[in-house]
Amino acid sequence: MTAITTARRPLRGRRIVLHVVIGLGALAMVYPIMWMFAASLKEDSAIFSQIGLLPPVFDFANYAEGWNGLGEPFSTFFLNSFVIAGLAVIGNLVSCSLAAYSFARLQFRARAFWFAIMLGTLMLPYHVTLIPQYTLFFELGWVNTYLPLVVPKMLATDAFFIFLFVQFIRGIPRELDDAAKIDGAGPGRIYLQIVLPLLRPALVTGAIFTFLWTYNDFLSQLIYISERRLYTIPLALRAFLDSSGHSAWGPMFAMSTLALAPLIVIFILFQRQIVDGIATSGLKG
């Protein structure tokens, strides 16, 4: 009897400590965002002069102003960002998993060479390929459309995800492939029926990242989009600020807070996919 009770007490204490530490850590993560939300409830002239975190009044005027502040309702920008990010997700998942499967599972001539090239494309900073790419897309007539933002994703230009999927595919035991091969399956069937399902956690991760990074991508969207009705969220948010003139900080913070909401929702929805996904790698059958 005594042995059990003494064993339980330190365990609960440790649990509490763990909760406190993780909780404090979580607060540290969240503080700047709380500040931003608080700022969105204040007037411009109060945001930078008032020291306290909490606003005296919870004033949502900035949200109304920000929503219509750019001539178009902000819903337009949300829709645009969603479309681009959504297409980017599909493009990346399909094209990068195809390429990753090839690198990870198939033997072909000069595989190591092409793998190195693939990684190499990650190492050149974007700013120096910006101009040649712009010229290329201009010649194609794709400027001021979403094509330069979406088509590259369909063609596996995001080597980050190729490498990500490669490493995860390599974590899938070959025995499964071999078993399927005995059944007469070719690489296509193996890819579709064995690898892809087991790749689900990585695919979901890839989907989240692609969505997030495309949603937040500023520079390439700036370069290729000129019409207001095609604007995306990052462009719209920047448009509130003017370092040589009048900046609308309140509305900008308000819309930034609002723009975070879909990301949080998507993350919460999808993270269960990562975690509640396949807990075993199905060595049976």
Added chain:
Amino acid sequence: MDRRKFLTLSALTVGGIAAVSACGSGSGGGGGESAGGELRVAQFGSAHRMGLFEQVFEAYTAKNPDWSLTLDAASNDAYLDKLATQVSGGNAPAVMGLFHSAVAQFARQNALVELDEYLGNGLDTSKFTEGLVDLGRVDGTVQGLSFGDNAHGSMYDVDLLESLGMQLPEPGYTWEEFLTFSADITRAVGGDFYGTEDRSSQLDQIFKVWLLQRGKYAFTETGDLGFDKSDLTDWLELWQMLRDEGAAPPADITAEAGGTFDSSALIRGYAANHQTYANALASMQALTESRLQLTTIPVNPAGSGSGHFVRGSNWVGLYARAENIDAAVDFLDFAFNDLDGAGILGAELGAPPNREVRDSLEYTEAEQNFIDYINLISDELGDTAIPLAQEFPPSWSDINTEFSTAVEDFRFGRTSVSESVDRFFERAESAIQAAR
């Protein structure tokens, strides 16, 4: 994932691409004939400014229904990235807003139209402030025009001053007086507050004014430095004295100020003033509840002139490879001279260069304070300005950086005065040589 899902996904993707390429109007080019068409205008700034431009477009189109104008806007910090990319790709808008530091650069690379033939012939500049148009001369020809007159100035928190029993310094107050009352303010308020901010590390700000009071410009016509070691030494020592007397803040408070208004020492609550271009008044005023008013930068009574001069802000140039130059010129004339156009822009881009227009418009309190100040400089106190080409020689960007480094290194105590000065002149020389 079974075959069906995979195929659905692929179909969605193809459909998505089709839908996406239907959006957007493809690459924009000019209309071609002078009978009408599309004119693209690039501008930097916030949504507020873009809204004004859209209204100007509507007013223009009302009078010229054959033309449609579209705005290609970008926020300040990324504006040149986009514009330079467009110029490089051959696809820049016909009308390009430019920062004053970029006009000469664009002109030297032959990206701008020479406007001389249009002056007085489609583009009326007769009522502009005297000498302003010549500021946009690069290599002899006018290649840029300014939407708004501007000048260096200092804005003070007058509510604070009055609460201390002090007043806004009269335009033309001296450096001596500046030191005294700044130190007074610091003492009176106490804590981490200073009578003046420290913007001594910017080549284009108060340094230029101070230098001109010594009869010198930062650069000569040939692109060499217009000042010498003794000037820079005096400048560094002047501000060290201001810091020692407590009139100006220490290095780390100053370093926290970025280039934005919200990060300035005044708004953050560390200083009583902000020394910059006068057209910042309205934007600064929007960020604080205290009243702000303009006065001059301190003046040297024994110097050659006030050091202040009328300059342009918010420049504009026409893209050399655009197709509708005549229409672009006509639009500029509308924006500068026609009350229906210039009246919308008001004081947003600076004081309207057309004096008749300027005098006939109505302004907010802050804007009126600004307009009065500009009139004061141009009509009474101002010295002669130099053209942009001289103000921003090819080596300007590097020298600007080296100047900041020299002042900041000394400010942080990393170098002595002579070390900073020597190193600056050494590096500036090599930058000038490299740019030749």
Added chain:
Amino acid sequence: MTGPAQAGREVSRRRSRSAPGARSENRWGYLFLTPWFIGIVFLTAGPMLVSLYYSFTDFALLSEPNWIGTDNYVRMFTEDHRFWGSLGVTLRYVLIAVPLQLIFALVVAVALNRGLRGLSVYRAMYYLPSLLAGSVAIAVLWRQVFGREGIVNVVLRFVGVVDPPSWIAEPDYALYTLILLRVWEFGSPMVIFLAGLRQIPAELYEASAIDGAGKIPQFFRITLPLLTPVIFLNIILQLIGAFQAFNSAYIISDGTGGPLDSTLFYTLYLYLEAFTNFRMGYASALAWVLVVIIGVFTALNFLASKYWVHYDDGDR
């Protein structure tokens, strides 16, 4: 491992050695790579090669480039103190921030992977900072945390520290606030770790628990070894990313790399040369030097990976 698995491996080995099998796998290999090949040829290779060409020219963005040979490279290594400065800043950043961030991410991922009440909420909160990456609001927010009057100093003054400096305005400390910023945004490698942890079969833990193994031995004998491919992945990706870090420094230092160039990341310097000084040719040279540097680091890591990364698929 005997039986069907081994037989399968023998069959596939025989398959890959025999001519028709090898050729077909060759073909499949290239077939699956087709989208990537198209992307490389049409969208990536061209611009990359053009930028290599630019590095040997005096390309000034607005006018045509002229060939100047290796002048850019010579200038970079012999005359440019900011090149060496930014390289030092970046190296320091990479060598400190990457391990720190990854350790953090791993610890939190492992902690969040075990059953804990309120788990999904915590997981979302820990990922939240990464959602803000690149946002223009970050600069203001970071000043609210690390500025003279920021929350960090408020806490420090509360515990008795007398005159805490402005962490973002002091040249000695500014870089560390950026390192902290990167560590704060550890959500991405954390999520990757979580996904990797999920790939480890539960049976292994169950089997070892039956054998009497506790949590700690389990971590070192099961979790870590099986996680090595994902750890390696994160190391490589974060390394490549950190060398090219740009946004945080640009936004927080207002595009200057200050104070006193203490936050002048290599790609920030590159950007300033390209778009502020209009020296795109020189910037291209800087970019390709960076490619070499990153390439060397990556290659070394790949070589070292043979000794500690454990793949389950029998390859390398």
